[in-house]
Amino acid sequence: MxxxxxxxxxxxDLTVNNAAEVAEFYQSVIGWKTSPVNMGDYEDYAMSTPATEEGVAGVCHAKGPNSxxxxxxxxxxxxxxxxxxxxxxxxxxxxxxxxxxxxxxxxxxxxxxxxxxxxxxxxxx
CATH class of the missing domain: 3.10.180.10 (2,3-Dihydroxybiphenyl 1,2-Dioxygenase, domain 1)
Incomplete structure (x- = not known):
């Protein structure tokens, strides 16, 4: 790399209270692929381009390190x-x-x- x-x-990164819903929004609107990222007791989301699956962004819950x-x-x-x-x-x-x-x-x-x-x-x- x-x-x-x-x-x-x-x-x-986008930090919001409703990360799952917002990740789905960007998946539908932009076409990003969504991959869950285990944060212990919840999941944030890595967003990647559809063709090359290059990671470009994260959609995160407003808790833990992002609170x-x-x-x-x-x-x-x-x-x-x-x-x-x-x-x-x-x-x-x-x-x-x-x-x-x-x-x-x-x-x-x-x-x-x-x-x-x-x-x-x-x-x-």
């Missing part, structure tokens, strides 16, 4: 160094909305808000 380039948008996230599409942007980027967020008038969280064995992320109020997640690996 090719390593993501710094500055690239690599994933999108504090807003109900909106959240893009994940790769940065070189998460801590340095978070310092820049604060220095430039933005806000860090979540604690740093583990994304994978080698990757961490945080959700930020820019000075205009737009929200995204940034991560490194």
């Amino acid at each position: 090719k390593k993501a380039e710094v500055g690239s948008i690599t994933w999108r 504090s996230l807003p109900a909106q599409w959240l893009m994940y942007v790769k940065v070189e160094n998460l801590q340095e980027s978070l310092e820049q967020v604060l220095a430039l008038g933005g806000k860090v909305l979540t604690d740093v969280k583990k994304l994978s064995d080698t990757s961490y992320y945080a959700v930020i808000k820019d000075p205009a109020g737009a929200v995204c997640a940034i991560y490194d690996e």
Whole structure:
């Protein structure tokens, strides 16, 4: 798998109260394939393209690690160094909305808000 380039948008998540219903909505409207992702006592959903089955997005329940996230599409942007980027967020008038969280064995992320109020997640690996 090719390593993501710094500055690239690599994933999108939608966090909502009714993830199963919303995943079915996007499956019907866009044609995405839906695959359940076991989260312990519930399932979130990975969405993939119909032809190549490339994973492009997630539809997640607003609970567990996503309980504090807003109900909106959240893009994940790769940065070189998460801590340095978070310092820049604060220095430039933005806000860090979540604690740093583990994304994978080698990757961490945080959700930020820019000075205009737009929200995204940034991560490194």
